[in-house]
Amino acid sequence: MPKDSGIGASSKRREDVRFLTGQGQYTDDINIHGQTYVHFVRSDVAHGKINSIDTSAAEAMPGVVRIFTGADFEGIGGLPCGWQVTDRHGEAMKEPAHPVLAQGKVRHVGDPIAAVIAESLEQARDAGEALNIDIEELPAVVDMKAALSEGSATVHDDLGDNLCYDWGFVEENKGAVDEAIKNAAHVTTLELVNNRLVANPMEPRVAVGDYNRANDESTLYTTSQNPHVIRLLMGAFVLGIPEHKLRVVAPDVGGGFGTKIFHYAEEAFCTFAARQINRPVKWTASRSEAFISDAHGRDHVTKIELALDADNNFTAVRTETLANMGAYLSTFAPSVPTWLHGTLMAGNYKTPLIYVNVKAVFTNTVPVDAYRGAGRPEATYQLERVIDKAARELGVDPIALRRQNFITEFPYATPVAVEYDTGNYVATMDKLEEIADISGFEARRKASEANGKLRGLGVNCYIEACGIAPSNLVGQLGARAGLYDAATVRVNATGSISVMVGAHSHGQGHETAFPQVVAEMLGIDESMIEIVHGDSSKIPFGMGTYGSRSIAVCGSAMVRATEKIINKAKKIASHLLEASEADIELKDGQFTVAGTDKSCAWGDVTLAAYVPHNYPLDNIEPGLEETAFYDPSNFTYPSGAYACEVEVDPDTGKVTVERFSAADDFGNIINPMIVTGQVHGGLAQGIGQALMENCAYDENGQLLSASYMDYAMPRASDVPFYAVDHSCQTPCTHNPLGVKGCGEAGAIGSPPSVVNAVVDALQSAGHNVTHIDMPVSPSRVWAAMNS
Amino acid sequence: MANITMTVNGKSVSGEVEGRTLLVDFLRTDLRLTGTHVGCDTSQCGACTVHVDGIAVKSCTMLAAEADGADVSTIEGQANADGSLSAIQAAFQEHHGLQCGFCTPGMVMAAADLLKKNAKPTEAEVRHHLEGNICRCTGYHNIVKAIMAASGQDVSQLAAE
Ligand code: FES
Ligand code: FES
Numbered sequence: 001m002p003k004d005s006g007i008g009a010s011s012k013r014r015e016d017v018r019f020l021t022g023q024g025q026y027t028d029d030i031n032i033h034g035q036t037y038v039h040f041v042r043s044d045v046a047h048g049k050i051n052s053i054d055t056s057a058a059e060a061m062p063g064v065v066r067i068f069t070g071a072d073f074e075g076i077g078g079l080p081c082g083w084q085v086t087d088r089h090g091e092a093m094k095e096p097a098h099p100v101l102a103q104g105k106v107r108h109v110g111d112p113i114a115a116v117i118a119e120s121l122e123q124a125r126d127a128g129e130a131l132n133i134d135i136e137e138l139p140a141v142v143d144m145k146a147a148l149s150e151g152s153a154t155v156h157d158d159l160g161d162n163l164c165y166d167w168g169f170v171e172e173n174k175g176a177v178d179e180a181i182k183n184a185a186h187v188t189t190l191e192l193v194n195n196r197l198v199a200n201p202m203e204p205r206v207a208v209g210d211y212n213r214a215n216d217e218s219t220l221y222t223t224s225q226n227p228h229v230i231r232l233l234m235g236a237f238v239l240g241i242p243e244h245k246l247r248v249v250a251p252d253v254g255g256g257f258g259t260k261i262f263h264y265a266e267e268a269f270c271t272f273a274a275r276q277i278n279r280p281v282k283w284t285a286s287r288s289e290a291f292i293s294d295a296h297g298r299d300h301v302t303k304i305e306l307a308l309d310a311d312n313n314f315t316a317v318r319t320e321t322l323a324n325m326g327a328y329l330s331t332f333a334p335s336v337p338t339w340l341h342g343t344l345m346a347g348n349y350k351t352p353l354i355y356v357n358v359k360a361v362f363t364n365t366v367p368v369d370a371y372r373g374a375g376r377p378e379a380t381y382q383l384e385r386v387i388d389k390a391a392r393e394l395g396v397d398p399i400a401l402r403r404q405n406f407i408t409e410f411p412y413a414t415p416v417a418v419e420y421d422t423g424n425y426v427a428t429m430d431k432l433e434e435i436a437d438i439s440g441f442e443a444r445r446k447a448s449e450a451n452g453k454l455r456g457l458g459v460n461c462y463i464e465a466c467g468i469a470p471s472n473l474v475g476q477l478g479a480r481a482g483l484y485d486a487a488t489v490r491v492n493a494t495g496s497i498s499v500m501v502g503a504h505s506h507g508q509g510h511e512t513a514f515p516q517v518v519a520e521m522l523g524i525d526e527s528m529i530e531i532v533h534g535d536s537s538k539i540p541f542g543m544g545t546y547g548s549r550s551i552a553v554c555g556s557a558m559v560r561a562t563e564k565i566i567n568k569a570k571k572i573a574s575h576l577l578e579a580s581e582a583d584i585e586l587k588d589g590q591f592t593v594a595g596t597d598k599s600c601a602w603g604d605v606t607l608a609a610y611v612p613h614n615y616p617l618d619n620i621e622p623g624l625e626e627t628a629f630y631d632p633s634n635f636t637y638p639s640g641a642y643a644c645e646v647e648v649d650p651d652t653g654k655v656t657v658e659r660f661s662a663a664d665d666f667g668n669i670i671n672p673m674i675v676t677g678q679v680h681g682g683l684a685q686g687i688g689q690a691l692m693e694n695c696a697y698d699e700n701g702q703l704l705s706a707s708y709m710d711y712a713m714p715r716a717s718d719v720p721f722y723a724v725d726h727s728c729q730t731p732c733t734h735n736p737l738g739v740k741g742c743g744e745a746g747a748i749g750s751p752p753s754v755v756n757a758v759v760d761a762l763q764s765a766g767h768n769v770t771h772i773d774m775p776v777s778p779s780r781v782w783a784a785m786n787s
Numbered sequence: 788m789a790n791i792t793m794t795v796n797g798k799s800v801s802g803e804v805e806g807r808t809l810l811v812d813f814l815r816t817d818l819r820l821t822g823t824h825v826g827c828d829t830s831q832c833g834a835c836t837v838h839v840d841g842i843a844v845k846s847c848t849m850l851a852a853e854a855d856g857a858d859v860s861t862i863e864g865q866a867n868a869d870g871s872l873s874a875i876q877a878a879f880q881e882h883h884g885l886q887c888g889f890c891t892p893g894m895v896m897a898a899a900d901l902l903k904k905n906a907k908p909t910e911a912e913v914r915h916h917l918e919g920n921i922c923r924c925t926g927y928h929n930i931v932k933a934i935m936a937a938s939g940q941d942v943s944q945l946a947a948e
Contacts, residue, residue: 016880019888020872020895022822022862029821122807202826202834202889202923254824254889255923287827507887507924677883677929684926708831708921716917716927721910721945746926 002672006520007737010673013512015505024252027206027223028284035208035280036065038270039124041114041131042292043106046140046364046701047153050104053114054132061130063123066277068115068269070103076272079263080237081329084478085338085360088168093360096156098328100238100265100272106135107155107327108364109703110292115269117281140364140701144301144322147361155327155362164325164334164360169342170416177355180316184307188390193773194378196299196324196695198711199371201506203254204285205294209270213278217245220271224250225260225504226544227536229481233263233331239272246271250534253506257685258370259294260506261546262331266293291706296695297371299324300337304382306390314405316353317345319382323360326367333369334360339477340375340465346414347383348425348461348639349405354415364701370546372685372747376464384460384752389770392763398756399438399459403429410730418465420637422730425461428663429641432459435723436643436661444645444658445764454648455658456761462642462749465635466741467552467732484631485554486540489518489561491569491624493610495603497529499561502542503554504533507681508743509674510550514558516670517737521562523588524602540627548741551670552636552732559736560628568624572605575616636732636740640664644687644753648761653782655758657687661723662749667731667740675742679724682746688714689747690754694775712775791855795820796864804851810844811835813851814861822862822892826921833920836893836900837861843900845919862892865899875899875937882942884933886924893920898934907938910945 003009018024055067079098086092102113114131118124139153146152147162155162168174181187208221218241224230227248234248235241253260270281285293300321307316323337342356373380391398406425413419433439441457448455468474471482488500499518503510515529532538542554566586573591574581583594592599608615609624645659662679669675692712696704705711731738751774758776762769762785769784792801795818802817814820814837825847826834835847838860865873872880875898885891894917901908901916908916913931922930936942 012880013883013885015888016885017872019885019891020862020876020879021866022820022892024822024888026821026824026889028825029815031816031819122805200923201887202832202921203824203887204826252888255887257923287829287832509886673883677886677925680926680928681886681924682926685923707829708827709829713831713921713923714927715921716914716931717911719927721931722926722928 005526006516007670009516010671011512011516011526013509015509015511026203026252026254027208027221030208030221030251032208032210032280035282036117036119036277037121037124038115038117038273038281038283039121039128040112040266041116041128043102043109043111043113045106045135045137046109046142047138048106048135049138050102050106050113051134051136057132058116058127058130061123061127063119064127065117065119068101068273069113070099070101073100076100077238077240079265079268080233081334082233082331082480083335084480085165085167085334086478087165088171093165093334094159096159096328100268108366109701110366111327112265115273117273117277142363142365142697142699142701144324144361144363147363148359155364162362164362167338167358169338169356173353173415174355177316177318177353180353181305181307181318184315185310186308186394188306188386188393189303190382190386190389190771191303192382192385192771194298194300194302194381195689195774197297197371197689197693198291198695199257199259199294199297200713201255201257201260204287204290205260205264205266206284207267207270208280208282209274210280211274211278217247218271218275219247219249220267221249221251222267223253223260225253225256225506225546227504227534228502228541229544230263230267231536234268234271238268247537249536250504253504256506257372258297258374258546262295262369288707291711292366292703295330295367295369296326297368298378299368300378302382304386306386308390312394312396312401312404314349314351317351319345319356321358323358324365324368325360325362326365327362328367330367330369333367335479336370336375341379343416343418344376344379344463344465345383345416347380348407348463350407352415365697372682373744374547376744377748377751380462380748381752385755388756399429402461418635421634421733423637423639423665424728424730425639427728428639428665429461431663431725431728432641432643432661435663435725436659438643441645448647454650454761454765456646456648456757456759456764458644458753458756458760460642460749460752460756461639462745463637463639464744464748466548466638466744467632467636468547468549469635470633471631481543482631483543484629485542485557486627486629487554487558487561488540488625488627489558489565491565491606493607495528495606498532499529499558500532500539501554501558502539502544503550504545506545508545508550508678509671513551513671513674514555517555517558518562521559521566522602523586548743551737551739552735552741553630553632555737555739556632556735557628557630560630561626564626564628565624568620569605571620572608573600576600576604576608576614633734636667636735638664638666638740638742638745640745640749642749642753644757646754646757646761648758648781650765650785653778653785655691655776655781657720657754660687660720662725662746663728664726664742664745665728665730666726666742667729668738669726669729670739675726676724678742679746680722682744683722683750684714684719685747686750687719687754690751690774690776692718692775789852791852793854793856794858796860806852808851809847810849810851810854811846814846820861820863824889824892826889831921833893833897834890836896836920838896838900843897862895865895875902878933878937882929882933882936884925884929890920890922894922894930898937901934902938907940908935910935
């Protein structure tokens with residue numbers, strides 16, 4: 001029987017009512033008395049030298065309050081990068097300055113040059129048109145290979161060239177890997193592109209800066225996944241505002257997918273300018289502006305080699321990747337192609353030798369950073385594509401080849417420095433074969449053929465590292481922050497509870513799922529518990545939501561804080577019941593003395609804590625409120641197996657996804673309904689990447705896909721109903737809930753099976769096609785079939 | 788500037804707008820009905836969908852002045868008179884048809900438009916009708932399911948979960 005409350009119940013989401021009735025409070029819904037509007041004037045060339053900016057005509061325009069340029073930010077910090085990668089030779093990565101408004105040069109289309117503040121947005125835009133900006137266009141650096149060639153123009157002249165770092169992992173293994181590949185019975189090689197994407201949460205970014213002169217306090221309302229991270233980065237590194245004078249609020253946020261992790265120039269600008277003009281400053285991105293100012297995702301060009309012995313055992317993997325950083329280093333950009341990518345190259349397989357080389361490259365494009373999955377989709381895609389290609393070259397079944405090489409014993413220490421605590425890859429593959437009805441595929445293929453369509457089946461596995469991360473470990477790897485999280489459980493006098501959490505919910509349903517955990521632990525009703533998140537003045541210092549970490553890290557902190565509550569409540573109960581503390585049991589919201597019928601209710605204890613008349617004040621403080629910080633001891637390792645069936649129209653090359661099945665192992669699950677929804681959303685993004693989405697630049701660095709007219713977002717008719725199963729559960733061994741995280745799996749696990757399916761469809765029809773780069777658009781498929 | 792008067796969610800409202808003011812800005816800024824959202828600037832995403840004289844309209848694509856004299860309904864007017872969720876709203880909650888909630892008002896308004904015209908739409912008809920509404924969170928599965936459920940169809944067998 002499914003449970004109807006607590007851990008494992010599909011409790012309906014309490015946040016839905018406000019969203020369904022138009023009562024959500026998103027950042028753009030916030031309007032502060034006396035607020036002004038800022039319009040950013042952005043570069044329309046990819047690379048150029050700013051000769052002069054004449055603001056005089058614009059300043060005389062109606063409604064203009066003040067105009068800022070890069071000169072106003074001299075002596076003020078630039079946007080910091082939160083992760084320093086050390087290269088193969090022990091050198092620190094190159095780290096360019098990133099001013100809030102461009103100084104001297106513009107480096108990508110969209111780079112902000114000036115900011116016009118006016119009484120209305122229309123007036124700010126009108127005045128922006130009247131700015132006189134003289135820019136001398138310079139040759140643009142767009143293609144990564146060209147960027148690294150001798151004599152290329154440089155994005156940052158002071159850095160000498162466009163190479164950010166040349167990273168090797170594990171460098172000591174390089175010789176052994178080269179040797180194994182040389183001696184292999186078979187080597188499969190694949191060159192591929194992991195296409196550049198734009199995260200596109202449906203709510204564009206917004207920032208509202210406010211300043212209170214009376215107490216010298218700044219407040220920033222912003223569309224962020226992690227208000228405390230923004231407060232730390234902006235306060236300490238950009239504007240020099242101490243934490244107690246800076247409040248960051250991320251209210252309802254309309255989706256993040258990674259791109260709302262980072263600290264952006266517009267946030268710092270609105271906070272800074274509000275102080276300067278002593279009025280609130282509001283910025284709302286248009287969608288077009290989002291395309292040229294939100295950090296992009298992916299954009300790797302990779303060559304991967306898989307070596308096998310004569311029995312088809314994997315013996316080595318070697319990869320070479322060029323990773324686009326864009327024009328500046330966004331907050332976590334350097335970590336994505338390195339530690340979030342190289343460490344996953346073992347996948348689900350016991351390959352003994354692995355070497356990953358990544359060259360990160362500066363180009364005159366929008367900065368690239370984490371997007372749903374961040375490094376792990378890139379690792380999964382290349383590995384699962386090359387395995388499929390190897391199976392076809394060797395004439396073996398792709399599922400059998402995977403099964404033969406599965407890791408089957410846990411814990412398992414990979415050759416790429418991580419230790420998988422648990423997993424059962426055989427079980428998820430078994431489950432996949434069942435829900436995808438793999439054995440029925442040939443009949444469906446015949447039916448498609450009878451309709452003039454080519455049908456293909458693609459399968460892949462995935463592994464991810466979630467719940468980022470042990471702070472001491474990531475510190476050694478270059479992170480400039482700790483990655484614990486925090487929760488405060490405040491029990492009120494009448495027994496209701498507010499839980500203040502560092503995680504942020506922007507679609508994940510924390511307001512519903514987190515209370516399920518506390519309710520289960522205390523045996524009280526979920527409705528007595530509310531979650532407070534998103535306001536740095538109300539919540540403890542937590543690191544926010546990304547990397548599928550909320551329940552694994554912040555949820556663990558919440559469990560620890562609740563355990564402290566239980567301990568103290570039992571002490572109070574033992575006093576009220578005149579029994580020894582060791583004999584007190586808490587069940588269904590009742591404290592009982594073991595072996596007796598003496599009991600008191602949850603509410604009796606909470607009331608006693610706040611009205612301590614009959615209370616052991618000598619031994620225990622009044623009140624019932626506890627905080628815990630939780631720093632994980634390892635990553636978590638969700639895994640799974642996915643299958644995609646496509647139909648290809650041989651006349652047009654159009655691919656349609658007919659069936660998609662996902663068998664995941666997320667460990668224990670708090671709310672299955674929410675988990676299933678997370679997988680659905682990830683699948684649509686992965687199918688979008690595989691078939692439709694592409695962020696394209698021309699050779700001059702102009703963004704060609706800068707609106708929804710050109711960037712193909714998946715729509716309802718582009719995707720099928722999905723079959724999703726998460727009944728295979730190997731609980732995480734190192735966090736108190738045994739949870740692994742589920743937010744990114746769908747996006748990580750789906751692109752390879754889509755492309756594998758298209759290749760299968762084409763090969764089954766006799767086309768000698770071994771690879772098509774994403775997005776597998778009709779024109780690419782048609783060209784491959786007719787080449 | 789022009790003076791305009793219209794009925795919004797059953798109440799008569801008036802205001803003074805510039806000729807270039809969009810209906811969505813009039814609703815959001817002048818009337819503070821912030822349930823109607825703006826997700827794009829090319830009339831693609833449908834987050835701004837409202838009904839004007841009973842027809843679903845992208846309010847980012849219509850001038851406020853064009854709605855002078857019209858009968859407009861928005862997400863704020865969709866709940867039942869007693870404040871309980873409408874059948875469509877309730878189905879979205881029941882079937883988890885929303886995550887971040889940003890596309891949701893537009894989805895609910897689009898769904899209401901569909902069910903008025905087609906009382907029992909098929910899966911393909913629902914998907915086709917949502918062509919102008921983008922959701923980045925849900926992968927559409929539960930939105931389609933919720934709309935079919937709201938039309939009274941049994942959705943329990945629609946897809947293996
Ligand atoms: S805001 Fe109207 S369609 Fe996107
Ligand atoms: S629920 Fe977030 S965009 Fe649809």
